[in-house]
Amino acid sequence: MRRFRIEPSAYAFLGTSVRRTLLLASMLSLLWILLPCAYLCIWAICGTAERDQLGVPSLTWFADLLSDQDWLWSFLVSISYALSCAAAACVLIALFAYSIHFASRWFEAASGASILLVILSPVVSLALSYKYFAGVCSIPAHWAYGVGNTLMLLPIAYAGFEAAQSHVARERLQAGVILGASHGSNFLYVFLPQAWRPLVSSYILCFLVSLDESVFSIMLLDTGRVPVTKRLWDLVGVDSTPRPAAAAIILALAVLLLWGLAAVGARVIRHSRRSSRRKHALL
Amino acid sequence: MKPRLLVGLLLILGVALATWLYLKRGRGRELIVVSYGGGAYQASHKRAFIEPYQAQTGIRVQSVVWGAEFGKLQEMVRSGAVPWDVVEVTASQFLRGSREGLFAQMTTLPDAEEFKPLPGGPTISPLGVPNVYWSTVVAFDPHAFPQVGPSTWQDFWDLTRFPGPRALYDNPRGNLEFALLADGVSPANLYPLDVTRAFRKLDELKPHVRVWWSDGTEPVQLLLSHQVVSSSAWSGRIVALGEREKEIRYSWKGAAHELDYWIVPRGSKSIDSASAFIRFASRPEEMAAQARLIGYGPANSQALNYVDAKILPHLPTAPANWALSFVINATWWAEHEQEVEAFWVRWKGQ
Amino acid sequence: MKLVTTRHLFSLAVPLFLTAAYLAPLASWIHNFGSAVDSRLLMIAPKQLWTTIIYSSAATAIAVALGGALAIYHRFLVPDGRRWLSLLVCLSLFVGFIARNFAWLAILGFIEEGLSSVLGVRIYLAYSAFAVVLVMTSALVPLAFFVISNGLRPLRDEQLEAAQVMGVAPHQLFRAVIVPIALRSASLAFLLILAIASAYFVTPRILGGGKVDFIGTTAVWFLNHGDSTFANQLGLTLLVPGSLISASLALLVMRWRGRQLGF
Numbered sequence: 102m103r104r105f106r107i108e109p110s111a112y113a114f115l116g117t118s119v120r121r122t123l124l125l126a127s128m129l130s131l132l133w134i135l136l137p138c139a140y141l142c143i144w145a146i147c148g149t150a151e152r153d154q155l156g157v158p159s160l161t162w163f164a165d166l167l168s169d170q171d172w173l174w175s176f177l178v179s180i181s182y183a184l185s186c187a188a189a190a191c192v193l194i195a196l197f198a199y200s201i202h203f204a205s206r207w208f209e210a211a212s213g214a215s216i217l218l219v220i221l222s223p224v225v226s227l228a229l230s231y232k233y234f235a236g237v238c239s240i241p242a243h244w245a246y247g248v249g250n251t252l253m254l255l256p257i258a259y260a261g262f263e264a265a266q267s268h269v270a271r272e273r274l275q276a277g278v279i280l281g282a283s284h285g286s287n288f289l290y291v292f293l294p295q296a297w298r299p300l301v302s303s304y305i306l307c308f309l310v311s312l313d314e315s316v317f318s319i320m321l322l323d324t325g326r327v328p329v330t331k332r333l334w335d336l337v338g339v340d341s342t343p344r345p346a347a348a349a350i351i352l353a354l355a356v357l358l359l360w361g362l363a364a365v366g367a368r369v370i371r372h373s374r375r376s377s378r379r380k381h382a383l384l
Numbered sequence: 385m386k387p388r389l390l391v392g393l394l395l396i397l398g399v400a401l402a403t404w405l406y407l408k409r410g411r412g413r414e415l416i417v418v419s420y421g422g423g424a425y426q427a428s429h430k431r432a433f434i435e436p437y438q439a440q441t442g443i444r445v446q447s448v449v450w451g452a453e454f455g456k457l458q459e460m461v462r463s464g465a466v467p468w469d470v471v472e473v474t475a476s477q478f479l480r481g482s483r484e485g486l487f488a489q490m491t492t493l494p495d496a497e498e499f500k501p502l503p504g505g506p507t508i509s510p511l512g513v514p515n516v517y518w519s520t521v522v523a524f525d526p527h528a529f530p531q532v533g534p535s536t537w538q539d540f541w542d543l544t545r546f547p548g549p550r551a552l553y554d555n556p557r558g559n560l561e562f563a564l565l566a567d568g569v570s571p572a573n574l575y576p577l578d579v580t581r582a583f584r585k586l587d588e589l590k591p592h593v594r595v596w597w598s599d600g601t602e603p604v605q606l607l608l609s610h611q612v613v614s615s616s617a618w619s620g621r622i623v624a625l626g627e628r629e630k631e632i633r634y635s636w637k638g639a640a641h642e643l644d645y646w647i648v649p650r651g652s653k654s655i656d657s658a659s660a661f662i663r664f665a666s667r668p669e670e671m672a673a674q675a676r677l678i679g680y681g682p683a684n685s686q687a688l689n690y691v692d693a694k695i696l697p698h699l700p701t702a703p704a705n706w707a708l709s710f711v712i713n714a715t716w717w718a719e720h721e722q723e724v725e726a727f728w729v730r731w732k733g734q
Numbered sequence: 735m736k737l738v739t740t741r742h743l744f745s746l747a748v749p750l751f752l753t754a755a756y757l758a759p760l761a762s763w764i765h766n767f768g769s770a771v772d773s774r775l776l777m778i779a780p781k782q783l784w785t786t787i788i789y790s791s792a793a794t795a796i797a798v799a800l801g802g803a804l805a806i807y808h809r810f811l812v813p814d815g816r817r818w819l820s821l822l823v824c825l826s827l828f829v830g831f832i833a834r835n836f837a838w839l840a841i842l843g844f845i846e847e848g849l850s851s852v853l854g855v856r857i858y859l860a861y862s863a864f865a866v867v868l869v870m871t872s873a874l875v876p877l878a879f880f881v882i883s884n885g886l887r888p889l890r891d892e893q894l895e896a897a898q899v900m901g902v903a904p905h906q907l908f909r910a911v912i913v914p915i916a917l918r919s920a921s922l923a924f925l926l927i928l929a930i931a932s933a934y935f936v937t938p939r940i941l942g943g944g945k946v947d948f949i950g951t952t953a954v955w956f957l958n959h960g961d962s963t964f965a966n967q968l969g970l971t972l973l974v975p976g977s978l979i980s981a982s983l984a985l986l987v988m989r990w991r992g993r994q995l996g997f
Contacts, residue, residue, distance in 0.1 A: 105815045107807075114894045114912070115810065116904035126803035130879075131819075133800065133872050134826045137837035141829055144840065153609045153843050171446070184399060193748050200745035208745070214984075215752055220926065221980040222760070223933035223972040225950040229957075230763035233966065236463040237762065252755045255748075284744055309827050315936060319954075323448075323456060323467065333832040335449050337940055338599035339423050349833030356828055454960030480960070549858070554944040554955075595861045596944025609843060611860070722961055726774040729955070733781045733947055 141346040148343030162347035172332070172348065179312055179328040180355060186247060187307035190254035191300055198262045199284075199292045202274050213259070220256040227252070228320040235321065242321050249317040254307040261303030262296070269295045305360075312356065414444045415657050417470040420452060423601045424624035425678055432674035433665040440664075443657060451599060452477065457649060461486045466651035469658040475714035476557070476721060478512050478645040483718075487511045488650045490659035494666040500685045502701060505643075512645035513666050514683035516674070519619045519641050519700040519709065520558050523603065523634035528613035535635035540614055541566040541589055548613030549594035551606050556728040557717055558640050559586065561710070562616065565638045571710035579724060583731055596732065607632045623679030623698045639709035641700050643683060675699060764973075767966040774964060778952065779971045786948040787975055789863060789938075790931035793870035798924050800871070801878025802916055808879070809886045823876050831873055835940045838869045842941075861943025869937050877930070878923045885919020925983045932975050 107120060115123070145162055147155040166172045197216075201209040219227075228249065235245035269292065277287040293300070315330035322331050329352055333345050419429045426449055434445045448468065450456065454477050460466050473481060481487050489510045501507050506514050522540050524533035528548055534540045540550065540562070552559055560577050563585035569578075594612050597603050603617040608631055619639070622632050646665065648658040664670060671682035672690030681701030682688065688701070696702050700709065808819050826834070842860040850856045859865055889912065897907050935950030942951070949972050957965035 105819065106812060107810045108812050114898065114904060114907055116908065119905065119908050123803055123807040126800060127807040127819075130800040130804045130875050131822060134823065134875050136841060137834040137872065138826055138829050140837040140841055141833055144837065151605070151608060153840060153847075181399060185397065188393065188397070193751055196744050197748040200747075204745055212748055215756075216748065217983075218980060219752075219756055221929045221976055221983065222756075223929070223950070223969075223976045225933045225935060225953060226969045226972045226976070227756075227760070229953065229966050229969040230759040232459070233763045233766065234759035236459060239463065239465070241465065248755050252751075255752075288744070309824075313827065313830050315832055316933070320957075323450075323460070330830065330832055333830070333836075334936070335451075337832075337836075338597065338602045339449070341601060341605045345833050345836045349829045352830060353828040451958065453958030455957045455962045455965065458960055459962060477960075593945075594858060594943060598939075598944065611843065611846075611858075721959075725956070725959060725961070726777060726964075729947070729952055730777045730781070732944065733778070733785065 141349050144343045145346035145350045148346060150342050162343045163351065166344060166347050166351060171326075174326050175329045175332050175348075176352060176355060178326055179330070179352065180359070182247060182250060182328060183308050183311040186250040186254055186311045187258075187304050189247075189251045190258045190307050191304045193251075193255065194258040194262050194303065195293070195296065195300060196288075197259075198269070198296065199274070199288050202269075202271050203278075213263075216255050216259045219252055224253065224316045225320075228316045231317065232320050242323065246317050246321045249321070250311055250314055253314060253317070254311055257310055258303045258307050261306055262299050309356070312352065414446060415469045415654055415661055416446045416448055416467060417661065418448045418450050418468050419472050420450065420600075423599075424621055425600065428624070428674050428677035431677060432670055433661075436670065436673075437661055437664050441660075445661070454480070457481070457486060458484070461650050464651055466649050466653070468649055469652045469654045470661055471647055471649055472515060472644050473512075473647055475506075475643040475645065475712070476717040478647065479714055479718040480721075481647065482509075482511050486650055488648045488652060488655050490648055490662065491656050492659040492663055494663050494684075498663075498668070498684075498686070499666050502683060502685045505683060505685075512647045513662050515644045515646050515666070516671075516683060517641045517643050517681035517700045517711075519636075519639045519680075519705075520553065520616050521619045521622075521634045521636060521639045522562075522614065523607060523617040523622060523632050524614040525607045525610055525612070526631070526633050527610055533633055534614050536637045537562045537566040538568075540616075541585070543589075543592055546614060548592075549611070550589065550592050551595040551597050551603050551612045551615035552589075552593055553603075553616055554596035554598045554732075556724045557721070558616070558642075558712060560724070561640055561712065562638065563589075571638070574710065575713045575716050577716065577720075579727070583727070586731070590732075604632065619698070619700065620678040620680040624677065636700075636705040636708045639700065639705065641681075641706075641709055641711045643711070643714070763966065764970065767963065767970055772964050772967050775967055775971070779949070779968060782947055782949045782952055782968075783971060783975065785946065786932050786950075786972075789867055789946065789948070790870070790928060790934065793867045793874060794924055794928045794931050796867070796871045797874035797878045797927060798882075798920050801875045801923065802882050802920050804875070804879045805882035805886055806912060806916055808883055809889065823879050826872075826876055832936055832940075834873065835869060835937055838865070838872070839941060842868075860941060861945070863942070863946050865941040866938050866946045869941050870931060870934060873937070874927050874931060877927055878920075881923035881926060882916060882919045885922065886916060889915050921986060922983070925979050925986065929976060929979045932979075933972060 107115070143155065146158045146160070148162060149156040197212060201212070231245050231249050234240070235242060273291055273295070274287060277291040278284070282291070313330065314328075315334060318328045318331040319334050322328070329348055333348060336345055417429070417434060419426050426447060430447050434447055437443070438445055450471070452474060454473075457468075457471065457473070457477075460468065478487075490513075493508055493510065494513065499508060499513070501514065502517075508514070522534055522537060524546075526533065529546060534542070534546045539546060552562075560579060560582035561574055563582040564574055564578065565571065567581060567585045595602070595606060595615075597606070597615070600618040600621040603612075603615040604621050604625065606612045607615055607617070608628070617632075617634065619634065619636075622629055622634055625632070646662040648655055648662070652658055666684060668682075668684055668686035669690055671684050671687035674680070675682055675687065675691050676695055679695065679698040681699040682691075688696070688699075691699070697704070699705065804819075804823070808816055811819060839860055842865055846857060846859050894907060894911060897911055898904075902910070932948075933950055935948055935954055938946045938948045938951045939954075947955075949968055953965045953968040953972075955965075956962075956968065
């Protein structure tokens with residue numbers, strides 16, 4: 102609880118009543134957000150075939166899902182789509198973020214507004230339009246789903262980059278072009294080294310959002326190999342067992358594992374870069 | 385920086401591509417069979433039809449769930465991208481789908497020795513084979529009414545004798561009939577339905593309907609967890625509870641029977657295999673195996689010879705139960721469903 | 735001289751993608767379903783739109799209020815606490831939205847049981863408008879928190895110290911300095927989250943008991959029942975509140991930029 106104390110210097114800015122109100126409201130918010138997560142963990146381990154009954158802790162439901170080939174496919178499909186659609190969205194936004202340094206302000210404003218317009222369009226309407234358009238143009242459902250998923254991630258990736266555009270020095274980019282570098286080289290060797298941090302945080306956010314995307318998967322996908330969100334939707338009103346909880350926990354653990362591997366990889370890269378810099382310094 | 389970034393990006397794209405290629409590869413010898421709502425019903429399909437068929441033929445059968453979303457089937461057939469091979473549809477959907485040309489002609493059908501329809505029941509057609517009769521009954525929680533509970537639709541509407549929250553299926557089909565039965569109309573005079581009268585009767589009950597359920601497992605869960613005192617429910621889902629069946633009581637008086645059909649959607653890539661599967665699943669022994677698991681009445685009268693005596697009273701097609709109930713008129717619903725559904729949605733929202 | 739340079743390819747990637755993936759499907763959809771209006775639309779759409787807007791606005795308002803309080807609290811926490819708080823808020827995003835809806839159904843069932851044994855009378859929480867708003871709020875608070883936290887970044891301790899040195903009391907400082915900055919990002923958060931909430935159909939379907947029908951839920955219902963034309967027309971009506979929200983947001987942003995530029 103000491104971690105959640107207000108900085109002593111801030112005591113002067115916030116009166117006692119304000120501090121207490123903020124603390125109460127924050128605890129209430131956290132409880133509101135985390136209660137279902139906590140229950141999902143309990144339900145996955147102690148749940149029985151009846152929704153409101155808890156029993157002896159066991160890993161039966163996890164084993165049940167992990168031994169079902171269709172569920173395994175769903176986990177793989179969810180993670181694959183999340184990895185690739187988040188990558189596609191971040192690549193597009195990185196290209197856009199690079200190009201606005203050389204484009205006019207009206208282009209920047211118009212493009213930014215049209216990206217944000219995506220998030221303001223009701224997802225249900227977009228998904229219905231995709232269903233119709235994919236049918237008319239004979240586009241396979243999984244392709245339509247991938248493109249739709251990437252489209253919904255664009256504003257999120259854009260918001261992440263916009264917040265961190267201060268990391269990118271326009272002068273360096275323009276210097277690169279003036280000195281004769283092609284835009285491709287400028288992008289790879291000048292822009293990306295400056296922008297990789299916001300790129301990575303946008304990617305992580307896009308990955309999490311894409312993993313939880315449900316509207317497009319519910320409306321567009323019908324075959325057996327569907328993402329976890331579609332499979333969970335099919336269980337609504339049908340399954341009272343803890344399978345949804347077990348599926349959610351398995352997916353969360355898979356994401357944490359991926360995140361852990363990425364963090365270890367980043368640490369290894371940083372360590373090798375530091376040791377190579379030391380080597381060069383000694384030489 | 386560049387090589388590592390490129391390697392990272394290539395790894396991500398590689399995983400995605402490999403997954404896509406694996407998903408894209410041919411299905412090989414595989415059939416996709418679509419049944420309702422998962423849970424006990426899908427389990428009965430798997431144990432009675434799919435596993436024995438796989439063992440006998442070596443063809444892999446994938447069991448997929450749907451909630452009778454007719455629109456999905458329409459979209460699939462019209463777009464030409466039909467991943468499903470065998471689908472179970474309701475009688476009114478069968479009539480509508482046949483009219484709209486959504487079904488393929490089967491290449492092999494059960495022969496006369498294998499399949500004998502029930503007296504007065506529909507026969508096999510090249511577009512569809514009758515499968516099971518399933519029933520919507522009035523069920524109640526004995527915890528709320530230990531002595532006597534609602535056993536007719538008039539009792540269900542009687543909030544003085546049987547107070548408490550109710551649950552009903554979120555579909556006008558069946559509910560309009562129940563409302564008219566509660567209002568004193570006899571089963572023989574139900575059709576054509578007096579829609580205005582039915583909605584007026586439903587107005588009396590609406591404030592006490594706690595849940596408009598959309599799938600068969602819901603009313604069972606609502607009754608078991610005492611969240612409602614009485615509900616319409618699909619009889620087979622109650623029978624499938626096994627030992628816990630006694631925690632819910634139900635009555636066959638005024639039960640509504642509906643028939644399901646096996647069809648092959650037009651555009652399926654495995655019409656021959658699909659037809660062979662349907663023929664296998666229509667055999668008396670297989671249909672009796674399903675009846676044992678889910679308590680629905682096989683449309684093949686031969687199957688009743690293979691059903692255990694203690695299961696028979698639970699089946700909708702048992703003579704005692706059949707006499708107390710009625711069959712939903714699929715023809716009337718095929719013609720009026722779209723119009724009535726809009727009134728239903730508006731009425732619920734008022 | 736090249737007609738299309740690498741710079742053009744870089745610049746046109748996003749506009750081309752948006753044209754192909756956003757404008758084209760939307761335009762062809764509106765063109766196909768927007769011409770002949772189904773007579774049933776007037777019977778159903780107004781009430782459903784009203785239900786959608788009322789409940790999503792309620793959930794959004796509560797989410798923004800709670801998310802704002804959480805964001806302000808986060809701003810003044812010790813650095814370690816800030817990291818932990820952000821992690822806890824992120825944790826909810828890991829387990830997925832649909833699964834959380836399932837969990838809430840069970841939690842509300844337990845609360846009902848508990849309350850009925852204490853009070854002796856059954857209180858119904860699940861399968862109601864209350865449950866829908868409660869669960870939607872639970873899902874929207876993290877979004878509100880992130881947007882408002884981002885908006886509080888320009889708030890510097892030096893500004894607050896300067897105000898304090900000039901004799902401003904803490905409660906006045908909170909009202910006159912912190913709240914206006916938070917309100918600005920809160921109004922942005924409100925509009926963004928309202929756009930997302932109005933398109934919800936999962937929570938009304940799971941927790942509404944069939945009594946709280948959003949436009950999205952009804953569109954999916956008709957789609958499943960084979961009436962795809964009407965379902966698409968219902969989906970089109972959702973563009974009405976979506977356009978109003980976009981216009982409000984554009985006005986808000988223009989007003990801010992106008993203030994920054996001094997007019």
